[in-house]
Amino acid sequence: MTDSAKPKPKPRARASEKRRRLTAAAARVLHERGVERTTLGDIARAADVPVGNVYYYFKTKDELVQAALSEHSAQLDILTGRLEELGDPRERLKGLVEAWIEQRDVAARHGCPTGTLAVELDKRADGTLDAAVGTVLRQLLDWTAHQFRALGLPDPDDLAVTLVSAYQGMSLLANALRDPDIMTREGTRLLHWLDAL
Template identity: 35%
Template sequence: MPRPASDKRARLTAAAIDLTRTGGFDAATIARIADAAQVPSGSVYYYFKTKDDVAAAVATGIGHRLAESRADLPGDAREALTGFLRSYLTEIEATVTDGTLLATASAVGSGDAHRAALAWLQERFEDLGFTAAAARARALHLLAGVEGGAALARALGEAEPLEREVAHLERWVANAGT
């Protein structure tokens, strides 16, 4: 009987993401990743030979998490945009203390998660009837607003800036193209 596939890489990646989000990339040491994933330290080196490999796994893992969460949003463009905004409130305590997943991806030097989010947002605005250029401008505005609100919430240690920005952008999306 074949041996079941190991979930070690997934556990190691999740541990590296959590450590990076809560303590910065420097906190994602091999020993701490191994401990958090409950695997021997030597196993980490099998999957991540260098710190750059850890950074790539963090960025890719975050990209996958965010893509999965966007895939779960409603098909209607306006509802999907609103759902995207509200997703920032589902992890508001973690965002206030640790920042957003996109900010964590930036901490390891990858803009891929931001580019994917922008592309997805632009597609939703195009679905609402905006030209590609107008949809991109709106996508940039929305992402800058919500990520900025999250950054300010983290800096102040309080949720209000993010809550207000999400509420403002929800109204803005509700009136987009009407």
């Protein structure tokens, strides 16, 4: 079948695909450039969508930020879903840390995708989106606490805060110092900590 003979996607499917591309591009570009330095045009170019089409799907930059946060949440669901396939909660937690280590170059360039948004959105006067970013961080904390709880450890919520705080700290330092090795060293320390619990 030639390209011209292939059935064309229906308008609704094309619209859904454009929205998905815009959402993924928003998550990536906002992480790389920050909210204030990113324009709708930047996101449209990254998504390979005409800039005028952005307004059809998202009326404001805040709506794109919300979409990016939804993308972060979806990516976290994918990661934790893969980790759930591991039989042991300790191995799941170690898999999470290993995933963080694998992202060391990205963290050194841009920081944690959700953490950097949290810091930036907290500085805004309206305060409407900082609660949304807190929801994504809460999702990570809850999943992590569940793993510690499954291990039968005392104070699983506190252990989750310790682990996620360590990630945020090492991500921040790797970014500020432009040193991905911080992620490797601190991640390795976290793996040993998990083994010792």
